[in-house]
């Protein structure tokens with residue numbers, strides 16, 4: 374595996390490449406062109422500038438998170454052809470620039486959903502949290518207002534104010550899209566992009582829906598082992614793969630994370646590894662990465678990744694806000710650096726115990 378950190382670019386991120394370079398074992402970043410909109414073709418000059426900046430800091434671009442999918446593709450409207458063509462052009466340019474992993478998601482309307490961005494934990498740190506009770510009480514269009522003020526002045530991906538202003542309109546556009554239709558549209562998209570992925574060896578890594586169940590009645594398909602295996606089978610190409618995000622699949626306690634990892638051998642192209650602490654099956658908060666701080670056995674998760682021969686980029690995921698850092702919620706430096714170090718430690722121990730037969 375290749376340890377990385379997500380980076381939002383010098384214009385948007387409070388964390389610098391220099392700081393990332395100094396986290397032991399972190400050799401690359403996962404980034405994107407944050408000023409492009411879903412559906413736009415990425416300019417070659419912008420891709421090159423992004424890579425040059427990262428490499429000048431002694432790091433590499435280990436993959437893109439994300440090249441976002443235009444709503445027309447998810448809805449399956451006639452104008453999707455143009456947006457898929459644009460997506461293919463972007464992939465071609467990324468492939469030519471030496472980038473071989475692209476994360477994306479297929480969630481309608483909302484990207485990830487949380488009800489609090491700064492829940493205080495017993496140790497005084499603050500974390501992102503979700504409670505179904507709070508979601509049940511509000512209308513979708515109120516979602517943005519309820520969390521917008523908690524963003525520490527940052528704009529969070531998927532929660533751009535321009536997008537949130539259109540929430541009602543977006544719901545209307547998705548009204549005829551159910552789970553089956555969404556699967557169908559995803560299949561259509563994947564079949565169209567696989568030739569360019571084959572040509573440039575680009576691993577597509579779909580990110581799970583978060584939380585892994587329907588929110589506000591919207592369809593959600595990338596939520597469990599059954600659905601993800603269906604997706605792998607429906608476009609049976611090794612470039613059609615997944616981002617294994619423990620924190621997203623883990624929102625549903627029925628998901629057996631190490632078992633899911635083993636069943637996806639060869640198709641996990643990117644891993645997000647973090648822990649959650651459950652207070653009830655529908656109320657969870659993002660804990661420190663350490664197993665004992667949350668609900669998941671992080672050793673078992675890393676061991677499963679080791680056993681399937683996972684060799685792609687991996688990153689710690691959302692961190693707690695600690696040590697008075699002011700940053701985008703979930704994306705401060707300190708707790709993610711602790712996470713990276715912990716995951717590297719687990720990996721070293723697993724690797725040595727296996728290879729030395731201890």
Ligand SMILES: [Mn+2]
Pocket residue numbers: 580618620621645690
């Ligand atoms: Mn994730």
